[in-house]
Structure formats: C-alpha cells, structure tokens
Amino acid sequence: MADSIISTDGLRLYYGKKEALHGINLDIEEKKITALIGPSGCGKSTFLRCLNRMNDLIDTVTITGTVKFRGHNIYSPKTDTVKLRQQVGMVFQQPNPFSFSIYDNVAFGLRLAGIKDKQTLDERVEKALRQAAIWDVVKDDLNKNAQQLSGGQQQRVCIARVLATKPDVILMDEPTSALDPISSSQIEETMVELAKDYTIVTVTHNMQQASRISDKTAFFMNGKVVEYGDTAQIFINPKEQITNDYINGNFG
DSSP: OTTEEEEEEEEEEEETTEEEEEEEEEEEETTSEEEEEOSTTSSHHHHHHHTTTGGGGSTTEEEEEEEEETTEETTSTTOOHHHHHHHEEEEOSSOOOOSSBHHHHHHHHHHHTTOOOHHHHHHHHHHHHHHTTOHHHHTTOTTSBGGGSOHHHHHHHHHHHHHTTOOSEEEEESTTTTSOHHHHHHHHHHHHHHTTTSEEEEEOSOHHHHHHHOSEEEEEETTEEEEEEEHHHHHHSOSSHHHHHHHTTSOO
C-alpha cells in the first residue's frame, strides 16, 4: 500500500514455544487513527508492542516475519532501537510519569538524544505540552512533580513526553482505560487533533471509542486478524459474523 507507514508481513510471535501471533499481515496508513479491537488475550497489545520492538524486553519472546517502518525492516540487526522508539513512541495504559518534574518528564527523551541547549529544550517541551493540550494547566507549575497531577493530566504529560521527540507514529495501549469518562473524552479529542500530524495506532476495549475516533479498525481474535478495514464498514457492515457478534457484545 503506497501510503502505509508501517506494514507487517507474516508476523509471528512466540512466548517460549507458545505461538501468540499467527502470521499477521497489516498495513498501517499514515496520519490516520487505527484501532485494534478484540477480546482480552487476543494478541492486540502484543502486536502493538511489536511495532517498536518493546517485546525485545521479554526474554522468552521469539519473533519471525517482518515489520517495516517507512520501508525498513525494524527487526534488522542494524536497527537502532533507541532511535526507533523515538520515531515510534508508546503511551501506556496506566499513566507512568517519572517521579520528577513535569518539565524533566517531557525533556527526558530529548536529553537521551543528546539535546542540551536550554532554549531548544524549552521550545520543544512547550510545544509538546501544547500539542497534548495541557500547557495552559501546567505552564506555571513545570517544576511540580508530575506524579502529583490527576490521572488524566499524568496521561497528557506522558503523551507530551512522546511528542517531544517528534515521532512519526504514536502507539497507544488502552490510553484511557484507567481514566474517568471526562478525562477519557478529553484524551480522545486530543488524539483526533494529533492525527492531523501523526499516525496513531491504539488498542481499545471500548467499542464506542473505536467507532468515534478511528479511521481504520482491525479485529483480532486468537492471535489473528479476522477483519481489517475502514471503521465505518467494520462497525456497520462487517464481512465476518464473528466480527458482528463481538461488536454487538455477544461475547468478549
């Protein structure tokens, strides 16, 4: 696909001898929101973590097949995983700010990349916090410990921390599941705004959220992609009966 920024071909993942992903072929389109849906344990979060090699951190994992980011196989031995994770950033289910200031949280990846100039850091931190729609809340409190913020605010700081490194892709693993409905709605609005400039791949159990904010939806079941297409088509006229059953709450 010409406008896919990430494509996977025959992607298989094993925990020890247990196969958890069974040959996933998926093209992620640029500057769109792609939602990964499916019951617990179906492989969607495992797949998501394959896209920036987060599963490398698990000793028992073996991965075969290819994951290409802008045409380059990220599982090549030549891949710099630190750089990859700056380009393909991750926001987790539980907000996980480090136990230091809001400013230092957002600047963390920049300093890791060797940026020391204070003006550059200041500009990038402010821009990222603005993009994450929290600048006006924290601009006078940048030295405050980020862990003292509310859950929704912490998640925004985590989004800003990813944005500061100017990624191409933002991976989100159920980014609103630990938040109250108002914070969740605000994060959704931010995601839609960010998709004008970034590619977003999000795992969600919330069918309403997937139908509201995503452009494309992939339905996972037992480590396979059952169906993948435009979100409206998947939700209104799915090709597979099992997709229809899941979306309508008949299981899962």
